[in-house]
Amino acid sequence: MSNAKTRTIKVDALARVEGEGALDLRIRDGVVTELKFRIYEPPRFFEAFLRGRMYSEAPDITARICGICPIAYMLGASQAMEQALGVAVTGTLRDLRRLIYCGEWIESHVLHAAMLHAPDFLGMQDAFELAKVHPEVVNSALELKKLGNHILEVVGGRAIHPVNLKVGGFYRAPATAKVRALIAPLRRGITQGAELGRLFGSFSFPDYEDDYTFVCLKHPDEYAIHEGRVVSNRRLDIPIDDYLVHFQEDHIRHSTALHGTTRKGEPYMVGPLARYAMNYEQLTPIARALASELGLGPVVRNPFKSILVRMVETVLACEEALRLAESYTEPAAGAVAITPRAGVGHGLTEAPRGICYHRYRLDDEGRILDARIMPPTSQNQPQIEADLRGVVQANLNLSNDELQWRCEQTIRNYDPCISCSTHFLKLNVVRE
């Protein structure tokens, strides 16, 4: 098989990713001659239909971009508006935002790592096979996901597309007792997250590394989630306002999602591996101990180990949420007052999959003149293609079936959310 001159692998609909996409791969004389990670879902025109809407509508409208990570959109939009309108959300309201974002990291990371990605490492087709062999994994994952969802309900009013977030803060701050009731399940969540991490640590990981350009938020006082400056391991350190000065999106023929690159046209990586490498010193104690136990150094360059870093971040999110819940007291007001004015604002937060960037321009009544949104998957898309090329080139000895499996696993390293990037996977491989 591997001696054939031409090999074609076609995956017409990738499973276990959010949204629909495909992969076309052509190999000639042992060299990858064509590799297209195609995203063919229709474009959704969010940026266009935000024009003319009021600043206050952007969080709820953009939340609809994603059912898995609505907080990334709601907070990115809210914080962009707040910057444009000259207000700051601080103190307990800021803590509540970090708390609900921790809930989103927990539910999204656990869903992906345990239910969608773990089967790849065990030679299993899906979470049902996993549940037969390791019911304890699935039961723990379901409980952790429920915990994440519950945080969204307590702070955000409901788990999918929360309704309690707005520009300036919250419609109504949750009662002290409701937030404090999260303490016991969060303590349990730390233990469960670490147990899942240890189990995933026993997987065998494909031997593959790359010298990635990691891009993420960094904050002086905490493992950055929703505030900070944009940094990279190539010595970039910029305010979020300058994001479009350094990063760009291009249309390419084979994808309805835009392709994000640096201004030099190079791919970069956003998401767990980037955050972990750039913010390692700020890991919470149990998350850091877990990383150490799993044999992870301060930088992880093997993309297949992203499943471990997701569990480290899950534990971190539980620890952070616990700290915030323990210190919470219901504030007098749920939001700061807003006075509309003309301006431009940027919002940039760490969605579970990586940087989610928003920019809006408002008129003097607070009406949106134009909007720009860069979701994480479109930024990772060129890096996913680069990884695929590298992984295929390093595994030409594999049969087509094995190669297809490895390619799908490679794509799932990124927890791609095709629904968000427009919205993903079919794999087509030609060996010539």
Next chain:
Amino acid sequence: MSCGNSGVAPLVFGIGNRDRGDDGVGRHIAARLAAAGLDAVEHSGDGADLLNEWPRDRAVIVIDAMRSGAAPGSIRRFDAVAAPLPAGVFALSSHALGLAFAVEMARTLARLPPALTVIGIEIERVATGAELSPAVAAAADRLVAELMDERARGDRPPSLRAAGEAIQG
């Protein structure tokens, strides 16, 4: 075990999205049943979360929008303990894990309730922000009346009857 709870009325989950027209019919019905004093709750339909909510010792009814090709407003009952749900019929959500996931994962993990009846209502349209279409609204009225009547008679779902008989046998 189920014998001790066989007199308890089923817990009803109405799932869907109220902002997508007929997709919200299950939630409309659950709200009306709850207002009439029955144990009924609205739920988003997130499969992973839904199975966490199912009691292990009490019969469950799930009401959801269905797209099977039948006439709009048609009502079908499925005994989900006896057999998997038909493929694709309840796949309306844009989210990854829906009702069929919940049922099969609960079966795999031995976490199915003692009885699980899924009631599907064939829908007509899922336009954003729309009201229920007339045929679906009429079906909702019929189903509310049926479930109230069954509650008044103390009927139990078929799979619970079977389980109870088996245990008694």
